Amino acid sequence: xxxxxxxxxxxxxxxxxxxxxxxxxxxxLDSYGMSWFRQAPGKEREAVACISNRAERxxxxxxxxxxxxxxxxNAKNMVYLQMDNxxxxxxxxxxxxxxxxxWGGLQESWYTHWGQGTQVTVSS
Numbered sequence: 001x002x003x004x005x006x007x008x009x010x011x012x013x014x015x016x017x018x019x020x021x022x023x024x025x026x027x028x029l030d031s032y033g034m035s036w037f038r039q040a041p042g043k044e045r046e047a048v049a050c051i052s053n054r055a056e057r058x059x060x061x062x063x064x065x066x067x068x069x070x071x072x073x074n075a076k077n078m079v080y081l082q083m084d085n086x087x088x089x090x091x092x093x094x095x096x097x098x099x100x101x102x103w104g105g106l107q108e109s110w111y112t113h114w115g116q117g118t119q120v121t122v123s124s
Contacts, residue, residue, distance in 0.1 A: 002026035002113055004096045009118030016086050020118060022079040022096030030054060030074040033099035035111055036081045038092035038120075047106035048094070049081060059106055063089075086122045093117040 008020040020036065035050035049060045049070035058070055069082040079096055097111035104110030 002098070004098060004113060004115035006094065006096050006115045006118040009094060009120045011121045011123065012086055013124050014087060014122055016122070017082070017084045018086065018120060020081040020083065020094055020096075020120075022081075022115060024077045024079065024096075024098070027098070029072070029077050029079075031102065033101065033103045033110075034070075034072060034079045035097045035099065035106070036070060036079075037095045037097055037108070037111075037114075038090075039095070039117075040089075040092040043092075045095070045108065047108060050099075050104070050106050051079070053102040057103055061106060083120070086120075088122045091120060091122050093119050 003025045005023045012018055030053055033052050036048045037045050038048050039045040051058045051070045067085045072079045095117045096115040098113040099111050
């Protein structure tokens with residue numbers, strides 16, 4: 001049974017950092033590209049970052065470039081999102097997602113399985 005379980009969210013002040021983790025199971029992680037999406041209240045879900053199956057390629061939405069870093073540890077079946085210099089507009093539920101093949105970029109239609117999400121709140 002395929003599972004994606006996010007953790008690491010919380011409340012942080014502007015300028016602070018958080019590291020999100022996604023524990024995966026039920027599939028061979030190193031065969032698939034992965035991504036992080038987020039959805040803020042009243043807004044559509046948007047892609048934040050993505051990574052190819054063996055981490056050769058990454059991509060980020062412009063709003064987080066230079067502040068967020070996506071990574072993965074296939075041996076541990078884990079995907080991570082390091083978020084630095086957080087801003088109030090980063091407040092959202094963050095979701096881990098599995099792609100259909102090794103790389104597909106930030107296009108949402110390419111991702112078929114999602115975790116339950118973890119809340120990130122950036123506020124003073």
